[in-house]
Amino acid sequence: MPRFFFHVRFDHLNRSRDELGLDFPDVETARAEAVRAARDLRGEFVAQGQDPRDYAIEVENVSGELVLRLPFSGLFDA
Numbered sequence: 001m002p003r004f005f006f007h008v009r010f011d012h013l014n015r016s017r018d019e020l021g022l023d024f025p026d027v028e029t030a031r032a033e034a035v036r037a038a039r040d041l042r043g044e045f046v047a048q049g050q051d052p053r054d055y056a057i058e059v060e061n062v063s064g065e066l067v068l069r070l071p072f073s074g075l076f077d078a
Contacts, residue, residue, distance in 0.1 A: 004030040006037060009056045027067050030059050034070045042076060052076055
């Protein structure tokens with residue numbers, strides 16, 4: 001089963017790196033997990049006074065190739 005790494009990107013210089021990754025059968029399942037994670041993180045960002053729309057989750061495969069970029073601005077109005 002393929003392994004995917006979920007990084008949280010703030011801007012072009014800053015991102016938190018997922019060093020462990022998670023196994024999913026395909027990119028579509030990894031995308032569903034990224035959406036779930038974004039919804040979970042939204043509350044944390046708001047609680048810290050940060051706008052969640054400034055963030056994105058980037059999903060890479062084991063080769064380090066970007067397979068998905070999910071901007072929070074596409075998920076949340078405010």
